[in-house]
Amino acid sequence: MNRYLAIVAGLCLLLGTVVASAQDDVEMYETEAFTLRYPADWEVVNDAETSGAIFSIPIEGQGSGGEDIVIEREDVRALFSLETRDDGSALGFARSMAEGMTEDTDSRLGLALSFTINDRDAAYVDVIGMFTFRHIVIVLDEETYLQVLLTGVVEQFVEVMPTMFDVLNTVRLSGDDTPIEETVVEYDLAQTHVRKGRWSFRYPVDWSSEEGDAFTQLTVPSLQTTIATSVLRRPNADDLEFWAQTVQDNVMGNLPETAEASISEFELSEFEALRLTIVIPQENIRFTQLFVHPEDEVVVLLSIIGPPQEVEMLLPVAAAIADTVEIADP
Numbered sequence: 001m002n003r004y005l006a007i008v009a010g011l012c013l014l015l016g017t018v019v020a021s022a023q024d025d026v027e028m029y030e031t032e033a034f035t036l037r038y039p040a041d042w043e044v045v046n047d048a049e050t051s052g053a054i055f056s057i058p059i060e061g062q063g064s065g066g067e068d069i070v071i072e073r074e075d076v077r078a079l080f081s082l083e084t085r086d087d088g089s090a091l092g093f094a095r096s097m098a099e100g101m102t103e104d105t106d107s108r109l110g111l112a113l114s115f116t117i118n119d120r121d122a123a124y125v126d127v128i129g130m131f132t133f134r135h136i137v138i139v140l141d142e143e144t145y146l147q148v149l150l151t152g153v154v155e156q157f158v159e160v161m162p163t164m165f166d167v168l169n170t171v172r173l174s175g176d177d178t179p180i181e182e183t184v185v186e187y188d189l190a191q192t193h194v195r196k197g198r199w200s201f202r203y204p205v206d207w208s209s210e211e212g213d214a215f216t217q218l219t220v221p222s223l224q225t226t227i228a229t230s231v232l233r234r235p236n237a238d239d240l241e242f243w244a245q246t247v248q249d250n251v252m253g254n255l256p257e258t259a260e261a262s263i264s265e266f267e268l269s270e271f272e273a274l275r276l277t278i279v280i281p282q283e284n285i286r287f288t289q290l291f292v293h294p295e296d297e298v299v300v301l302l303s304i305i306g307p308p309q310e311v312e313m314l315l316p317v318a319a320a321i322a323d324t325v326e327i328a329d330p
Helices: 004-010 090-102 152-167 240-252 309-321
Strands: 017-020 026-030 034-039 043-047 052-057 063-065 069-073 076-083 108-117 121-129 131-141 143-150 184-188 191-195 197-205 208-211 214-217 226-233 260-265 270-281 285-295 300-304
Touching: 034 152, 052 143, 063 214, 076 121, 076 152, 090 108, 090 121, 090 143, 108 152, 108 309, 121 214, 143 152, 152 260, 152 309, 184 309, 197 309, 226 309, 240 260, 240 270, 240 285, 270 309, 285 309, 300 309
Parallel strands: none
Antiparallel strands: 017 026, 026 034, 043 052, 052 076, 063 069, 076 143, 108 121, 108 184, 121 131, 131 143, 191 197, 208 214, 214 226, 226 300, 260 270, 270 285, 285 300
16 A cells, blocks of 8 residues: 555544634634634544544535445545645645545546635646545645545535635634635636637636637536637527526437436626536536626637536636637627
């Protein structure tokens, strides 16, 4: 068993103490090395054998562990630990830890993203297999990293991440009294794609893009899912319900009767948006399309198609990409 699998087996963490915080529904976790604030409904689980503790986060979830195998979980487990390194980036560290968990197993790397939390470098890398893990790393100073290992299923990860970002924003090394401000998360969308000089968007640096006749396709490393983007200029572009219903009717007419579809509101920080979701259960495929209205007479279509767990993983960064859309003058 290598070092990384031993970490998972032991789930070791620096032994800490829990004290009440002055804030409602928030508690403080303290060690000699660092502190953090976390929701009061998270439970600190002590493990005498490993002289450590993990957090049990009360979010239920169901996922697939392979063909005909359903995994049901009542919580997400989160291991927080400090690491010292004098080289590399948050993404490089997270990737090395994740790669260690795929050695001699049937697991594979999943989504890998770098971002900042209130200007501190951070990243996460997923490991997909019988069990799903997410390695999260945030840089605290030049040589100190906080690592969080999440264990659960994808839908739990999607639900817990906004709260996890808030928790990571509160992490402070001992002696650091920097005030805690409102959490701001920004994905590292370092590449810019300009389509035919008419509109542009930004996306992660290690993704690749390919022009189609009517759309641009984004390929995500290690994933089976693809993203496609296109723009329509129409006088009724602001009627997103019409566009979502039109696409739903056209697509559903070519699918098995067991396919299921739904239209819902989708929150973007910059623009109005709707989400169309179509699930084909027997083929383990989910099609999600975002309809975004960035300006008058323009609707942006952002489509994601692939295995359901990958589609859900990609939604937060897809939303960030949609918020970067810029339309050139006609």
